[in-house]
Amino acid sequence: MLNEARPAAARLTEPADPPESALVASAAAGDSRAFEQLYRIHSGRIYGLCLRLCDGDAAKARQAAQDAFVRAWEKLESFRGEAQFGTWLHRLTVNVVLGERRLLKRWTTFDEALPEGTELEPRTRDADSSLAGDLERALARLPRGARTVLWLHDVEGYLHEEIAELTGVAVGTSKAQLHRARKRMKELLI
């Protein structure tokens, strides 16, 4: 599912797609063509994540996605293969996007919901789908901190300890934000 959106524009010169581990090894050794192939494989996943973390702001998400891939190139030699490359890249992206201090200061307060009617990318699969549409609209109404914790924990599967490490908030704050987010979502979905 994660690799289903490989762009048609990607043209691999090898007769068969090399395994991802070979691409990672080549890229770590300095092969930018191999890294481009890794970009093609993971761009949809990473850009989609950036859109979520940037409140649907496409321009910010594009910049964040570029920053993430550049950071991945710089850190690639430290990738030891303990996890899948996509998992490592995902975590690095969260670190890049949420690492700014100006975001961290707002995490302890339950405010700053986006104005009602704000449309967030990504669009739901079915624009008129009632459940998905309701969920997206409810998500948009959450404060940024709560929405981010909810997404990272309940959708992306991050543990509170990982969220705390990536964002600089306490584990207890992450748990509290998740609780408030779920509670508010239930209120909005009634």
Place this chain on the structure above:
Amino acid sequence: MTEYENEAPISGLTGLVRQVEPTEDLWAGIQLRLRPRRRHAGLPIWAGMALAASLLAAIVLPLRQVQPLQLAPIGVAMVPGPEQRVAYFTGQLRVVRGAETELLAALKFNPQSPALRRLLESTRERQRELRRLATSHV
């Protein structure tokens, strides 16, 4: 905080869209910012082979000296005590494994190279030989 532990997640969230292709190709902007790697930048195939061959030579020459010296008195004179023999064989194995790693990396650039494959087989044969010698001398 135990009140949160049994709280159910919101149904349907995991079904929301997570993968979105950017409306424009971001690669050009990324590529401009990629700094070439200093340590491994553009390791050509011949460099990988040369490195592996030099590592192998560091092993093969002394090993050829050791092989006819498997006779215990000369071998012992060359590597005096059991601890020293363990250290000797450990060190030699480390070098040979390093050569194998470099060869495998070079093969990723050129997987069909017969020369690289021959070198890799030689390296592995040397590892087997070292282990056999280590077993009989330690």
